[in-house]
Amino acid sequence: MFQKLLVKKKKFINDDDLKELNSLCSMLPGPTSTQTITAIGFKIGGPTLAFFTLAIWVLPACLIMTFFAIIIHWYNIDNPKLDFLKYMQPMAVGFIIYAAYQIIQMFISKTFHWILLLLSAIVAIIFQTPYLFPILLLIGGIISNQVNKEKGVKVKPIKNINWSNFILFLSVLLFAAILGAFTQNKFSLLFENTYRYGSIVFGGGFVLIPLMFNQFVEIKQYLTANEFLAGVGLVQAMPGPVFSIATYCNAMALKELGIGGQLIGAIIGTIAIFLPGALLIFFVYPIWNKIKNFTPIKNAIEGINAASAGLVIASAYLLFKPVVLNQPNMIVLLLTLFLLLTTRVPSPVIVIICILASFIY
Numbered sequence: 001m002f003q004k005l006l007v008k009k010k011k012f013i014n015d016d017d018l019k020e021l022n023s024l025c026s027m028l029p030g031p032t033s034t035q036t037i038t039a040i041g042f043k044i045g046g047p048t049l050a051f052f053t054l055a056i057w058v059l060p061a062c063l064i065m066t067f068f069a070i071i072i073h074w075y076n077i078d079n080p081k082l083d084f085l086k087y088m089q090p091m092a093v094g095f096i097i098y099a100a101y102q103i104i105q106m107f108i109s110k111t112f113h114w115i116l117l118l119l120s121a122i123v124a125i126i127f128q129t130p131y132l133f134p135i136l137l138l139i140g141g142i143i144s145n146q147v148n149k150e151k152g153v154k155v156k157p158i159k160n161i162n163w164s165n166f167i168l169f170l171s172v173l174l175f176a177a178i179l180g181a182f183t184q185n186k187f188s189l190l191f192e193n194t195y196r197y198g199s200i201v202f203g204g205g206f207v208l209i210p211l212m213f214n215q216f217v218e219i220k221q222y223l224t225a226n227e228f229l230a231g232v233g234l235v236q237a238m239p240g241p242v243f244s245i246a247t248y249c250n251a252m253a254l255k256e257l258g259i260g261g262q263l264i265g266a267i268i269g270t271i272a273i274f275l276p277g278a279l280l281i282f283f284v285y286p287i288w289n290k291i292k293n294f295t296p297i298k299n300a301i302e303g304i305n306a307a308s309a310g311l312v313i314a315s316a317y318l319l320f321k322p323v324v325l326n327q328p329n330m331i332v333l334l335l336t337l338f339l340l341l342t343t344r345v346p347s348p349v350i351v352i353i354c355i356l357a358s359f360i361y
Helices: 002-009 015-026 032-078 088-107 111-127 132-147 164-183 186-200 205-219 225-235 242-253 255-291 295-320 327-342 347-360
Strands: none
Touching: 002 015, 002 032, 015 032, 015 255, 032 225, 032 242, 032 255, 088 205, 088 225, 088 295, 088 327, 088 347, 111 132, 111 295, 132 186, 132 295, 164 186, 164 255, 186 205, 186 242, 186 255, 205 225, 205 242, 205 295, 225 242, 225 347, 242 255, 327 347
Protein backbone atom coordinates (compact mmCIF):
# COMPACT_ATOMS: atom_id res chain seq x y z
CA MET A 1 0.00 0.00 0.00
CA PHE A 2 2.83 2.39 0.81
CA GLN A 3 4.45 1.64 -2.52
CA LYS A 4 1.20 2.02 -4.46
CA LEU A 5 0.03 5.27 -2.84
CA LEU A 6 3.16 7.07 -1.65
CA VAL A 7 5.66 6.00 -4.32
CA LYS A 8 3.74 5.42 -7.54
CA LYS A 9 0.66 7.63 -7.12
CA LYS A 10 1.78 10.57 -4.96
CA LYS A 11 5.52 10.30 -5.69
CA PHE A 12 6.40 11.55 -2.20
CA ILE A 13 9.36 9.14 -2.11
CA ASN A 14 10.93 6.62 -4.49
CA ASP A 15 11.26 2.83 -4.24
CA ASP A 16 14.78 3.00 -2.83
CA ASP A 17 13.65 5.41 -0.10
CA LEU A 18 10.81 3.09 0.89
CA LYS A 19 13.04 0.00 1.04
CA GLU A 20 15.65 1.86 3.07
CA LEU A 21 13.13 3.24 5.55
CA ASN A 22 11.51 -0.16 5.94
CA SER A 23 14.94 -1.68 6.63
CA LEU A 24 15.57 0.99 9.25
CA CYS A 25 12.28 0.30 11.02
CA SER A 26 12.82 -3.46 10.89
CA MET A 27 15.95 -2.90 12.97
CA LEU A 28 14.05 -1.05 15.71
CA PRO A 29 11.69 -2.33 18.40
CA GLY A 30 8.09 -1.34 17.86
CA PRO A 31 5.46 -1.63 15.11
CA THR A 32 7.33 -1.69 11.80
CA SER A 33 4.52 -0.42 9.58
CA THR A 34 3.76 2.43 12.00
CA GLN A 35 7.40 3.42 12.26
CA THR A 36 7.80 3.25 8.48
CA ILE A 37 4.93 5.65 7.82
CA THR A 38 6.22 7.90 10.62
CA ALA A 39 9.70 7.90 9.05
CA ILE A 40 8.19 8.79 5.67
CA GLY A 41 6.43 11.73 7.31
CA PHE A 42 9.73 12.74 8.89
CA LYS A 43 11.53 12.57 5.54
CA ILE A 44 8.88 14.67 3.78
CA GLY A 45 8.06 17.27 6.42
CA GLY A 46 10.25 16.85 9.49
CA PRO A 47 9.17 16.06 13.07
CA THR A 48 5.85 17.93 12.92
CA LEU A 49 4.54 16.04 9.90
CA ALA A 50 5.93 12.80 11.35
CA PHE A 51 3.91 13.33 14.54
CA PHE A 52 0.67 14.05 12.69
CA THR A 53 1.29 11.14 10.32
CA LEU A 54 1.66 8.82 13.32
CA ALA A 55 -1.49 10.17 14.98
CA ILE A 56 -3.65 9.80 11.87
CA TRP A 57 -2.24 6.35 11.11
CA VAL A 58 -3.10 4.83 14.53
CA LEU A 59 -6.33 6.73 15.26
CA PRO A 60 -8.90 4.58 13.36
CA ALA A 61 -7.81 1.24 14.81
CA CYS A 62 -7.42 2.62 18.34
CA LEU A 63 -10.86 4.28 18.29
CA ILE A 64 -12.52 1.10 17.00
CA MET A 65 -10.73 -1.12 19.55
CA THR A 66 -11.79 1.29 22.32
CA PHE A 67 -15.38 1.01 21.12
CA PHE A 68 -15.19 -2.80 21.13
CA ALA A 69 -13.65 -2.84 24.62
CA ILE A 70 -16.59 -0.83 25.95
CA ILE A 71 -19.18 -2.92 24.09
CA ILE A 72 -17.65 -6.25 25.12
CA HIS A 73 -17.45 -5.26 28.79
CA TRP A 74 -21.00 -3.98 29.05
CA TYR A 75 -22.37 -6.91 27.08
CA ASN A 76 -20.35 -9.25 29.29
CA ILE A 77 -21.97 -7.92 32.48
CA ASP A 78 -25.28 -9.60 31.57
CA ASN A 79 -23.85 -12.26 29.26
CA PRO A 80 -20.62 -13.42 30.88
CA LYS A 81 -19.96 -16.11 28.29
CA LEU A 82 -19.59 -13.67 25.39
CA ASP A 83 -21.59 -16.10 23.24
CA PHE A 84 -21.45 -13.99 20.08
CA LEU A 85 -17.64 -14.07 20.26
CA LYS A 86 -17.25 -17.71 21.29
CA TYR A 87 -15.45 -18.70 18.08
CA MET A 88 -13.09 -15.72 18.18
CA GLN A 89 -10.81 -17.60 20.56
CA PRO A 90 -9.92 -20.56 18.32
CA MET A 91 -9.88 -18.21 15.33
CA ALA A 92 -7.35 -15.96 17.09
CA VAL A 93 -5.11 -18.96 17.78
CA GLY A 94 -5.31 -19.82 14.08
CA PHE A 95 -4.14 -16.32 13.20
CA ILE A 96 -1.22 -16.60 15.64
CA ILE A 97 -0.15 -19.97 14.23
CA TYR A 98 -0.30 -18.49 10.72
CA ALA A 99 1.76 -15.49 11.89
CA ALA A 100 4.38 -17.88 13.29
CA TYR A 101 4.47 -19.69 9.94
CA GLN A 102 4.93 -16.40 8.06
CA ILE A 103 7.70 -15.20 10.37
CA ILE A 104 9.52 -18.51 10.01
CA GLN A 105 9.29 -18.20 6.22
CA MET A 106 10.68 -14.66 6.38
CA PHE A 107 13.44 -14.94 8.98
CA ILE A 108 14.49 -18.56 9.56
CA SER A 109 16.98 -19.88 7.02
CA LYS A 110 20.11 -20.98 8.92
CA THR A 111 20.83 -23.64 11.52
CA PHE A 112 21.51 -21.17 14.31
CA HIS A 113 18.20 -19.43 13.49
CA TRP A 114 16.35 -22.68 14.22
CA ILE A 115 18.31 -23.20 17.43
CA LEU A 116 17.48 -19.69 18.67
CA LEU A 117 13.84 -20.10 17.63
CA LEU A 118 13.39 -23.39 19.50
CA LEU A 119 15.28 -22.28 22.62
CA SER A 120 13.33 -18.99 22.80
CA ALA A 121 10.01 -20.81 22.40
CA ILE A 122 10.84 -23.45 25.03
CA VAL A 123 12.17 -20.95 27.58
CA ALA A 124 9.18 -18.62 27.07
CA ILE A 125 6.71 -21.49 27.51
CA ILE A 126 8.41 -22.86 30.64
CA PHE A 127 9.03 -19.62 32.56
CA GLN A 128 6.26 -17.35 31.21
CA THR A 129 7.64 -14.14 32.69
CA PRO A 130 7.61 -10.86 30.73
CA TYR A 131 11.04 -9.92 32.08
CA LEU A 132 12.58 -12.84 30.22
CA PHE A 133 11.47 -11.71 26.74
CA PRO A 134 13.89 -8.77 26.32
CA ILE A 135 16.68 -11.00 27.66
CA LEU A 136 15.92 -13.61 24.99
CA LEU A 137 15.97 -10.95 22.28
CA LEU A 138 19.27 -9.57 23.59
CA ILE A 139 20.83 -13.05 23.71
CA GLY A 140 19.63 -13.71 20.17
CA GLY A 141 21.26 -10.48 18.97
CA ILE A 142 24.55 -11.22 20.74
CA ILE A 143 24.76 -14.78 19.38
CA SER A 144 23.87 -13.61 15.86
CA ASN A 145 26.50 -10.87 16.02
CA GLN A 146 29.15 -13.40 17.01
CA VAL A 147 28.12 -15.93 14.34
CA ASN A 148 27.96 -13.31 11.58
CA LYS A 149 31.02 -11.35 12.59
CA GLU A 150 32.84 -10.17 9.49
CA LYS A 151 36.54 -10.57 10.02
CA GLY A 152 38.64 -7.62 9.04
CA VAL A 153 35.73 -5.15 8.97
CA LYS A 154 36.48 -2.05 10.99
CA VAL A 155 33.56 -0.21 12.52
CA LYS A 156 33.92 3.53 12.31
CA PRO A 157 32.78 5.46 15.38
CA ILE A 158 29.55 7.43 14.96
CA LYS A 159 30.03 11.10 15.81
CA ASN A 160 27.86 14.21 16.27
CA ILE A 161 24.75 12.40 17.46
CA ASN A 162 21.77 14.26 18.94
CA TRP A 163 20.91 12.06 21.91
CA SER A 164 17.94 14.07 23.19
CA ASN A 165 15.14 11.81 21.91
CA PHE A 166 16.96 8.66 23.03
CA ILE A 167 17.50 10.16 26.48
CA LEU A 168 13.79 11.06 26.58
CA PHE A 169 12.94 7.50 25.52
CA LEU A 170 14.99 6.03 28.40
CA SER A 171 13.87 8.68 30.89
CA VAL A 172 10.19 7.93 30.34
CA LEU A 173 10.90 4.20 30.72
CA LEU A 174 12.82 4.63 33.98
CA PHE A 175 10.44 7.22 35.44
CA ALA A 176 7.40 5.06 34.70
CA ALA A 177 9.09 2.00 36.23
CA ILE A 178 10.08 3.87 39.41
CA LEU A 179 6.67 5.57 39.75
CA GLY A 180 4.82 2.30 39.30
CA ALA A 181 7.06 0.42 41.74
CA PHE A 182 6.71 3.01 44.51
CA THR A 183 3.05 3.97 44.13
CA GLN A 184 1.58 0.69 42.84
CA ASN A 185 -0.98 2.94 41.20
CA LYS A 186 -2.85 1.01 38.51
CA PHE A 187 -2.66 3.86 35.98
CA SER A 188 1.12 4.08 36.42
CA LEU A 189 1.56 0.31 36.24
CA LEU A 190 -0.48 0.06 33.05
CA PHE A 191 1.55 2.83 31.42
CA GLU A 192 4.86 1.27 32.51
CA ASN A 193 3.92 -2.23 31.35
CA THR A 194 2.69 -1.06 27.96
CA TYR A 195 5.54 1.41 27.38
CA ARG A 196 8.04 -1.33 28.21
CA TYR A 197 6.46 -3.64 25.66
CA GLY A 198 6.56 -0.94 23.01
CA SER A 199 10.27 -0.54 23.80
CA ILE A 200 11.36 -4.17 23.48
CA VAL A 201 9.14 -5.85 20.88
CA PHE A 202 10.85 -6.80 17.61
CA GLY A 203 8.86 -8.48 14.86
CA GLY A 204 5.49 -6.75 15.04
CA GLY A 205 2.21 -7.15 16.85
CA PHE A 206 2.25 -10.94 17.01
CA VAL A 207 5.32 -10.77 19.26
CA LEU A 208 3.52 -8.21 21.45
CA ILE A 209 0.50 -10.48 22.00
CA PRO A 210 2.21 -13.12 24.21
CA LEU A 211 3.74 -10.43 26.43
CA MET A 212 0.39 -8.78 26.99
CA PHE A 213 -1.35 -12.11 27.54
CA ASN A 214 1.23 -13.10 30.12
CA GLN A 215 1.05 -9.79 32.00
CA PHE A 216 -2.59 -8.74 31.65
CA VAL A 217 -4.22 -12.19 31.89
CA GLU A 218 -1.96 -14.64 33.72
CA ILE A 219 -0.10 -12.37 36.16
CA LYS A 220 -2.29 -9.32 36.82
CA GLN A 221 -5.62 -10.90 35.81
CA TYR A 222 -6.89 -7.58 34.45
CA LEU A 223 -8.67 -9.54 31.67
CA THR A 224 -10.00 -13.04 31.36
CA ALA A 225 -8.49 -15.27 28.67
CA ASN A 226 -11.81 -15.08 26.80
CA GLU A 227 -11.79 -11.27 26.82
CA PHE A 228 -8.19 -11.14 25.66
CA LEU A 229 -8.65 -13.65 22.86
CA ALA A 230 -11.79 -11.84 21.72
CA GLY A 231 -9.63 -8.71 21.35
CA VAL A 232 -6.97 -10.64 19.42
CA GLY A 233 -9.64 -11.87 17.05
CA LEU A 234 -11.21 -8.44 16.61
CA VAL A 235 -7.90 -6.70 15.90
CA GLN A 236 -7.56 -8.92 12.83
CA ALA A 237 -10.61 -7.23 11.34
CA MET A 238 -9.48 -3.69 12.09
CA PRO A 239 -7.60 -1.30 9.82
CA GLY A 240 -4.22 -0.19 11.11
CA PRO A 241 -1.54 -1.79 13.27
CA VAL A 242 -1.95 -4.92 15.41
CA PHE A 243 -0.35 -2.90 18.22
CA SER A 244 -3.81 -1.38 18.78
CA ILE A 245 -4.46 -4.52 20.85
CA ALA A 246 -2.76 -2.52 23.63
CA THR A 247 -5.53 0.10 23.42
CA TYR A 248 -8.13 -2.63 23.89
CA CYS A 249 -6.28 -4.37 26.76
CA ASN A 250 -5.74 -1.17 28.74
CA ALA A 251 -9.37 -0.16 28.26
CA MET A 252 -10.49 -3.57 29.52
CA ALA A 253 -8.02 -3.39 32.42
CA LEU A 254 -9.90 -0.37 33.82
CA LYS A 255 -13.41 -1.67 33.16
CA GLU A 256 -14.30 -1.55 36.86
CA LEU A 257 -14.15 2.29 36.64
CA GLY A 258 -16.90 2.46 34.05
CA ILE A 259 -16.83 3.97 30.58
CA GLY A 260 -14.76 6.94 31.78
CA GLY A 261 -12.14 4.57 33.17
CA GLN A 262 -12.09 2.58 29.96
CA LEU A 263 -11.54 5.74 27.92
CA ILE A 264 -8.62 6.68 30.20
CA GLY A 265 -7.22 3.16 29.83
CA ALA A 266 -7.49 3.37 26.04
CA ILE A 267 -5.58 6.68 26.03
CA ILE A 268 -2.90 5.24 28.31
CA GLY A 269 -2.54 2.14 26.15
CA THR A 270 -2.39 4.07 22.87
CA ILE A 271 0.19 6.59 24.03
CA ALA A 272 2.33 4.05 25.90
CA ILE A 273 2.53 1.50 23.09
CA PHE A 274 3.28 3.90 20.21
CA LEU A 275 5.41 6.54 21.99
CA PRO A 276 8.62 4.43 22.28
CA GLY A 277 8.71 3.63 18.57
CA ALA A 278 8.07 7.27 17.67
CA LEU A 279 10.88 8.52 19.94
CA LEU A 280 13.26 5.96 18.46
CA ILE A 281 12.39 7.08 14.93
CA PHE A 282 12.93 10.72 15.90
CA PHE A 283 16.32 9.72 17.33
CA VAL A 284 17.52 7.32 14.62
CA TYR A 285 16.23 8.83 11.37
CA PRO A 286 18.47 11.95 11.42
CA ILE A 287 21.55 9.73 11.85
CA TRP A 288 20.38 6.85 9.65
CA ASN A 289 23.00 7.46 6.99
CA LYS A 290 25.69 7.15 9.67
CA ILE A 291 24.45 3.91 11.24
CA LYS A 292 22.89 1.94 8.38
CA ASN A 293 26.19 0.20 7.68
CA PHE A 294 27.08 -0.24 11.36
CA THR A 295 28.19 -3.88 11.23
CA PRO A 296 27.24 -5.04 14.78
CA ILE A 297 23.66 -3.84 14.25
CA LYS A 298 23.35 -5.57 10.88
CA ASN A 299 24.80 -8.78 12.32
CA ALA A 300 22.48 -8.81 15.35
CA ILE A 301 19.18 -8.44 13.47
CA GLU A 302 19.04 -12.07 12.32
CA GLY A 303 19.23 -13.38 15.88
CA ILE A 304 16.69 -10.89 17.19
CA ASN A 305 14.25 -11.92 14.47
CA ALA A 306 14.84 -15.63 15.17
CA ALA A 307 14.20 -15.15 18.90
CA SER A 308 11.08 -13.11 18.05
CA ALA A 309 9.83 -16.00 15.92
CA GLY A 310 10.27 -18.28 18.92
CA LEU A 311 8.18 -15.93 21.05
CA VAL A 312 5.39 -16.02 18.47
CA ILE A 313 5.41 -19.83 18.57
CA ALA A 314 5.26 -19.65 22.37
CA SER A 315 2.33 -17.26 22.10
CA ALA A 316 0.45 -19.70 19.86
CA TYR A 317 0.88 -22.38 22.53
CA LEU A 318 0.00 -20.11 25.47
CA LEU A 319 -3.07 -18.71 23.75
CA PHE A 320 -4.22 -22.21 22.79
CA LYS A 321 -4.24 -23.38 26.44
CA PRO A 322 -7.46 -21.57 27.49
CA VAL A 323 -9.38 -22.68 24.38
CA VAL A 324 -11.91 -25.43 25.13
CA LEU A 325 -10.98 -28.52 23.13
CA ASN A 326 -14.29 -29.38 21.52
CA GLN A 327 -15.24 -30.18 17.94
CA PRO A 328 -16.59 -26.72 16.93
CA ASN A 329 -13.51 -24.89 18.25
CA MET A 330 -11.10 -27.24 16.49
CA ILE A 331 -13.05 -26.91 13.24
CA VAL A 332 -12.87 -23.09 13.49
CA LEU A 333 -9.13 -23.16 14.25
CA LEU A 334 -8.31 -25.54 11.39
CA LEU A 335 -10.63 -23.75 8.96
CA THR A 336 -9.00 -20.41 9.83
CA LEU A 337 -5.57 -21.89 9.13
CA PHE A 338 -6.79 -23.45 5.88
CA LEU A 339 -8.23 -20.17 4.61
CA LEU A 340 -5.10 -18.20 5.54
CA LEU A 341 -2.70 -20.73 4.04
CA THR A 342 -4.51 -21.58 0.82
CA THR A 343 -6.76 -18.63 -0.10
CA ARG A 344 -6.74 -14.86 -0.23
CA VAL A 345 -9.86 -14.42 1.87
CA PRO A 346 -9.35 -11.13 3.78
CA SER A 347 -8.97 -11.36 7.56
CA PRO A 348 -12.11 -9.24 8.26
CA VAL A 349 -14.19 -11.73 6.25
CA ILE A 350 -12.92 -14.62 8.40
CA VAL A 351 -13.80 -12.65 11.55
CA ILE A 352 -17.33 -11.93 10.28
CA ILE A 353 -17.82 -15.62 9.35
CA CYS A 354 -16.86 -16.65 12.90
CA ILE A 355 -19.26 -14.15 14.47
CA LEU A 356 -22.12 -15.29 12.21
CA ALA A 357 -21.32 -18.94 12.97
CA SER A 358 -21.75 -18.24 16.69
CA PHE A 359 -25.40 -17.32 16.08
CA ILE A 360 -26.02 -20.41 13.93
CA TYR A 361 -24.34 -23.10 16.03
